[in-house]
Amino acid sequence: MAHPPSKSRNLKKKEPRSLNLIPIMNLFIVVIPMLMTVMVSVHLAMIQITLPTVGDEAQVNENEEPPPRIILVLQTTGFEIVVGEDVEEEIGLLEAEEQFGNFDYESLNNRMKSLKEQYEKQYTVDILPDPSVKYDTLLKSIDICKFNGFQNIKYLTSSRKIYRASKK
Amino acid sequence: MKRTAIVVNRKPGGPFEPRPRGKKVKDLNITSLIDILTILLVFMLKNISMDAIQKNAPEGMLLPTTITKDELIKKGLVVNVKIYTDKILFGMDNFRIGSLDEFTSNQEVRKNLLSLLKIEADRITNTGSIPSLLIQADKELDCRYITDFINFSASASFANIYFSTIHTDNLTEVLGL
Numbered sequence: 138m139a140h141p142p143s144k145s146r147n148l149k150k151k152e153p154r155s156l157n158l159i160p161i162m163n164l165f166i167v168v169i170p171m172l173m174t175v176m177v178s179v180h181l182a183m184i185q186i187t188l189p190t191v192g193d194e195a196q197v198n199e200n201e202e203p204p205p206r207i208i209l210v211l212q213t214t215g216f217e218i219v220v221g222e223d224v225e226e227e228i229g230l231l232e233a234e235e236q237f238g239n240f241d242y243e244s245l246n247n248r249m250k251s252l253k254e255q256y257e258k259q260y261t262v263d264i265l266p267d268p269s270v271k272y273d274t275l276l277k278s279i280d281i282c283k284f285n286g287f288q289n290i291k292y293l294t295s296s297r298k299i300y301r302a303s304k305k
Numbered sequence: 306m307k308r309t310a311i312v313v314n315r316k317p318g319g320p321f322e323p324r325p326r327g328k329k330v331k332d333l334n335i336t337s338l339i340d341i342l343t344i345l346l347v348f349m350l351k352n353i354s355m356d357a358i359q360k361n362a363p364e365g366m367l368l369p370t371t372i373t374k375d376e377l378i379k380k381g382l383v384v385n386v387k388i389y390t391d392k393i394l395f396g397m398d399n400f401r402i403g404s405l406d407e408f409t410s411n412q413e414v415r416k417n418l419l420s421l422l423k424i425e426a427d428r429i430t431n432t433g434s435i436p437s438l439l440i441q442a443d444k445e446l447d448c449r450y451i452t453d454f455i456n457f458s459a460s461a462s463f464a465n466i467y468f469s470t471i472h473t474d475n476l477t478e479v480l481g482l
Binding site: 268 | 368371375
């Protein structure tokens with residue numbers, strides 16, 4: 138007896154069904170322009186400063202010798218670093234006019250790094266800017282101090298002058 | 306026998322009919338487009354920020370660049386002041402206070418600004434928060450205005466003062482190397 142023809146002969150080859158991507162495309166068309174409008178191209182940051190207060194000295198532990206006060210003076214002619222009562226170092230301007238604002242930020246960075254190694258427990262730097270110094274210089278100096286571990290930046294708003302003490 | 310490569314539809318007993326061409330519409334392959342859009346979506350979701358202050362850089366102002374950044378103190382509420390080289394704008398509504406010269410010399414302008422700062426500080430204090438001042442200033446500004454403004458805001462009970470900057474991870478950009 139002959140076998141009947143195989144049923145699979147009549148089966149048509151099914152093509153794989155393509156995924157319907159139209160809904161997801163619709164979603165993308167809505168979402169991507171919305172995200173592009175709110176996208177942050179520049180990341181803003183905040184730098185905190187503190188103001189000098191009367192009770193600052195009272196927090197120092199009497200058993201330990203307090204680290205010397207560090208004052209960074211921003212002059213139009215460069216930086217002055219005052220440690221304790223003495224002007225420890227002056228960092229002049231860079232010679233080349235095309236240098237970054239003429240201020241030697243790299244030397245300041247190196248000096249602040251060595252000061253942090255020397256006075257590990259000092260976290261505060263007082264900043265005294267000259268009225269003619271640019272705001273950009275002030276912010277970069279604060280940034281360098283914070284980067285080297287001096288988290289508390291005290292903005293000295295008084296107009297008293299720091300005079301260079303004569304080294305004997 | 307010579308064989309041809311042409312496939313034909315031949316009905317049994319019927320005439321020779323060539324296969325109809327050009328009727329089937331080919332689907333556009335948009336898989337690669339979907340790939341690109343997915344990457345874009347992930348990238349944008351990463352960069353999205355819902356913080357209004359972090360998002361809105363003041364127009365026409367060049368902010369300084371820093372590598373460090375601080376967080377706003379707990380319970381702190383910020384009052385925003387924009388100091389341009391030619392004008393001072395107060396608050397999120399950009400209320401014009403006056404020019405820098407007016408700020409330094411005109412007593413009326415100073416009085417108005419002080420009263421505005423005091424009103425804002427009182428309002429924030431009444432809500433149980435700590436008044437904080439965010440100064441957005443042009444990097445070409447002289448420090449005398451900043452110092453004056455800080456003195457001014459301290460007298461209006463703003464002890465927490467922040468400077469707004471553009472954040473970068475590149476130290477050499479700050480050092481100018």
